[in-house]
Structures are given as structure tokens and as C-alpha cells.
Amino acid sequence: MRKISANYIFPVSSSPIKNGILILDNDGKVKDLIDPGKDAGELENLEVYNGILVxxxxxxxxxxxxxHLKGKIPTGTGLPRFIHEISRLRENEKITIRDAAAQGVKEMERNGIVAAGDISNTDISFPLKVNGKIRFHTFVEVFGLKPKEAKEKVREGITFLNLIKEKFYHPASLSPHAPYSVSRELLAEISKYxxxxxxxxxxxxxxxxxxxxMFSYNKGKLKSTLEKTDPDMTKWESPGIxxxxxxxxxxxxxxxxxxxxNTYTPAKDIETVCKREPPVYWTLCPGANLYIEKRIPDINTLLLYTNNITIGxxxxASNHTLSVLDELITLQKHFPEIPVEKLINWGTLNGAKALNIDKEIGSFETGKKPGINLVYGLDLQNMKLTKETKVKPIM
Ligand SMILES: [Zn+2]
Structure with missing residues (x-):
């Protein structure tokens, strides 16, 4: 059994507890959460940390x-050029790709990440997603603009899904890449599955x-870039929405x-989509947005309608680190008024809900085994993340 305390404990499912004490069994399962204001008293073998526990x-x-594309693409190119660079650089040896992906898993572990939704276009990373510390959900990504290839593309995706199911035993689902890279027919095939x-x-x-x-006016740099790689794109017609x-x-x-x-999602889209049930989770990747487009989504508008925000x-290829905390620090820098409690919620419980694993992780609730991160070097006085803030997994 471990008894752990810090300046604050952020259970996420409830308000932060000053000098709270977490009691865990040997397996890392939460047994109790003590508010010392109510249950004062000395505890034997109490580990005390400076910072917050999340x-x-x-x-x-x-x-x-x-x-393996770390540092290979310059920053600020804009998405059309970024897409061009990705397809040019993607052809690398399998072994290089797998080694770099394995380093990526280690980096996420060091940064206190316990679960990840990972996009896969190939099976290269599948073996890395079993038996490690991180629980993976693989999104097998499909794309293709040629309507007549839709069935075949989805069949290929399902082959990968079956491989995961039969050999690599972790949750997985089929997902379309992006609106500009899929046909209506492909979406219909994906929906069927x-x-x-x-x-x-x-x-x-x-x-x-x-x-x-491209979607509203059938023109622009993205469309012309796609036309260069796929001549069929010239026949693509904008849906006008x-x-x-x-x-x-x-x-x-x-x-x-x-x-x-959602870097350029207009307010009217946010307002309408936030009424959807089950909810849409808005996954923010501010590090990548700044890397590619030098811009961050309109989070103030998002917050008027929803708190269903998760972090990626x-x-x-488009970020300097694989760290949820670094993303939260970036958000705090651009939106100093967002409470740390909210940011931590996006980086933990909301993500767990989006990936359907909130019964086991995401918050300090009795019976869950969420992992514990010590977040330190923050401004405790004003409760803000700063560029000096760091994370250390302690369980
Ligand atoms: Zn992506």
C-alpha cells in the first residue's frame, strides 16, 4: 500500500484537495482519497511531494x-505544403519507422501518458502497442477520393482491424482521415462497418x-495541391457546406x-455541433497547429458551448514533443485565464471518456487505476502552468 500527498491533489472528478492524501493498493488502484481538513491525523510512511498530483x-x-519525421519538416509551411512534404518523406525503411515509433512510446511514458488514441495507416506500430504501460486505441485510418475504390479501401482497413483483434488484442476502430481526403462513398462504407x-x-x-x-467555394491551395497528387480531384465537387x-x-x-x-472551425459550426448527442469531443493539438499553421483554435468560443475538449x-512530424503536459502549457500560455483544473480535466478524464476507458482511468476515484503524475514547477500561488512546469510519473 502507498500513501501519497502533495500541495494539491486533483482528483478531476471532484474539486482539488489541498494537502490531500491518496491511498493506493499495491496494484496502483485507488483505495481512498483523504481530505486532511476533515480527516486530520498522522499517517505512517506518507510520501510527500512538492507540486500537484494528477x-x-x-x-x-x-x-x-x-x-521518424521528427524535425524533417520546417515549421509554418501551412497545411497544403505540409501534406506534400509528408507524402514525399513517408517512404522510409520499416525498421527506421519502427525504431522511431518505439522511442515515441517511451517518450509518452516518460511524460506520464497512460493511454493514447493512435492513428495507423500500416501495421508497423501494432506490436509496440501491446504489453506496455500505455493503453492504446488504434484508429485505423482510411482515405481515398475515388468512389470506385471505396469498398476496397475499407476492406483493407478491416483487414488491419482483424489483425489487431486476433493478434494484438487492443481496442481499435475504423476512421476516415479528413473531409478533403475521403469520398462520400468511402464514408458510406465506413458507416456500414x-x-x-x-x-x-x-x-x-x-x-x-x-x-x-475548398468545401464552400470549390477552390484554393488545398484543392490545387490535392489535384497535383490525384488528377481525379479535378472532378471533385464542393458540397457547398x-x-x-x-x-x-x-x-x-x-x-x-x-x-x-478544429484550428479554423467557425463559431456557427461550433454552436451547431455542440448540440449533437452523443457529444463530439473537440481534440486540440495546439503544438501541431502552431508548428504547421502558426495558429491556435478559437477556444474561447468553444468554451461558450462545451467542455468536451480532449488533448492530442x-x-x-508536426510537434517537438509527445507530451500532453506540454500541450496544456501551450494552452495556458495563450489562454492564461483557463483554470488549471479545467486543463487537467481535458488532458485526463475527458480523454478517457472519449476513448471509452473512463471506468478504469482518468480520475482518482475508488477502484480506478489511473496512474499518478507529479506535476511540479508550476506557479502554485496563482495556480498556473508555466514554461518551467514538468511532469514525473510516480506510479
Ligand atoms: Zn493527425
Whole structure:
């Protein structure tokens, strides 16, 4: 049994407790949470830390198989050029890709991440996602703009899903890449599968202004970049509505959705989509947004309508680290008024809810085994994360 205390404990499911004490069994399961104001008294073998204790972080959006692209793409290129660079650099030896992905897993562990939603286009990273400290949910990503290839693309995706089910035993689901890279027919095939195999679905949403231009006006740099790689794109016709509405309208209504990036999502889209039930989880990857587009989503508008926000690191192709805490520090820097309690909620329990694992992790509640992170070097006086703030997993 371990008894652990710090300046504050953030259970996430309830308010922070000053000098609280966490009692855990040898397995790391929460047995009790003591508020010393109520249950004063000396405890034997109490470990006391300087900082705040928070549950293990949940990274709801990453691409382990792009880890080998760390530092290969310059910052601030904008999404169209970034896409071009990714497809140019992707062809690397399998062994290099797997080694870099394994380093990525280790980096996430060091940064106190206990669960991750990982996008896979190949099976290279599958063996890395079993028997480790991190619980993975693999989003097998499919894309393709040619309607006649839709069935085949989804069949390939299902082959990967079956491989995970039979050999690598972790949760997985089928997900479309982004509005600009899938056909309506492909979404129909994906929906058919999801309807009989319900699980969370994710997609990249409104990551650049050009995506909005393409969907509303059938023009712009994203469209011309896609036309260069796929001549069929010239036949693509804009639906004349927001890409987010188009995606949601072509996917099953009753599934959980993680909409990733939302860098340019307009207020009217946010307002409408926040009425959806089950809710859309807004996955923010501020590090990647700054890397590619030098911009951060309109979080103030988002907060007017919802708190269903989760955190993703995206991949090392478009970020400097794989750390949920670093993403939260970036958000705190740009939005100093957001309470730390809220940020921690996005990086823990909300992510666990989005990935359907909140019964086991995400908060300090009796019976859960959420992992424990010591977050230290923050401004405790004003309770703010600063650039000196660090994380150390202690369980
Ligand atoms: Zn991504």
C-alpha cells in the first residue's frame, strides 16, 4: 500500500484537495482519497511531494508511425505544403519507422501518458502497442477520393482491424482521415462497418483555412495541391457546406466522434455541433497547429458551448514533443485565464471518456487505476502552468 500527498491533489472528478492524501493498493488502484481538513491525523510512511498530483494523461491523437519525421519538416509551411512534404518523406525503411515509433512510446511514458488514441495507416506500430504501460486505441485510418475504390479501401482497413483483434488484442476502430481526403462513398462504407461495430471514430477537421475554401467555394491551395497528387480531384465537387457538417452528415448519428484540430472551425459550426448527442469531443493539438499553421483554435468560443475538449500531441512530424503536459502549457500560455483544473480535466478524464476507458482511468476515484503524475514547477500561488512546469510519473 502507498500513501501519497502533495500541495494539491486533483482528483478531476471532484474539486482539488489541498494537502490531500491518496491511498493506493499495491496494484496502483485507488483505495481512498483523504481530505486532511476533515480527516486530520498522522499517517505512517506518507510520501510527500512538492507540486500537484494528477491522474495519468490521455493523449487522444497521435501518429506513432510518423515519429521518424521528427524535425524533417520546417515549421509554418501551412497545411497544403505540409501534406506534400509528408507524402514525399513517408517512404522510409520499416525498421527506421519502427525504431522511431518505439522511442515515441517511451517518450509518452516518460511524460506520464497512460493511454493514447493512435492513428495507423500500416501495421508497423501494432506490436509496440501491446504489453506496455500505455493503453492504446488504434484508429485505423482510411482515405481515398475515388468512389470506385471505396469498398476496397475499407476492406483493407478491416483487414488491419482483424489483425489487431486476433493478434494484438487492443481496442481499435475504423476512421476516415479528413473531409478533403475521403469520398462520400468511402464514408458510406465506413458507416456500414461502424453501424455493426460501434466504437469511437476520429477525423482531422478544419486544420487550415484552405479546407473551408475548398468545401464552400470549390477552390484554393488545398484543392490545387490535392489535384497535383490525384488528377481525379479535378472532378471533385464542393458540397457547398462546411466540411465539418459534411463529415458528420455522412457518418452514423449515434457514435462518439473525436474531431481533431478544429484550428479554423467557425463559431456557427461550433454552436451547431455542440448540440449533437452523443457529444463530439473537440481534440486540440495546439503544438501541431502552431508548428504547421502558426495558429491556435478559437477556444474561447468553444468554451461558450462545451467542455468536451480532449488533448492530442499529434505526431513528431508536426510537434517537438509527445507530451500532453506540454500541450496544456501551450494552452495556458495563450489562454492564461483557463483554470488549471479545467486543463487537467481535458488532458485526463475527458480523454478517457472519449476513448471509452473512463471506468478504469482518468480520475482518482475508488477502484480506478489511473496512474499518478507529479506535476511540479508550476506557479502554485496563482495556480498556473508555466514554461518551467514538468511532469514525473510516480506510479
Ligand atoms: Zn493527425
Amino acid at each position: 491522474p495519468g494523461f490521455v493523449n487522444t491523437h497521435t501518429h506513432l508511425e510518423l515519429s 461502424i453501424n455493426t461495430n460501434p466504437a469511437p471514430v476520429t477525423f482531422h477537421n478544419q486544420e487550415c483555412m484552405e479546407e473551408l475554401e 462546411s466540411s465539418l457538417f459534411w463529415m458528420l452528415g455522412n457518418l452514423p448519428e449515434k457514435i462518439k466522434i473525436l474531431s481533431v484540430h 500531441t499529434d505526431s513528431l
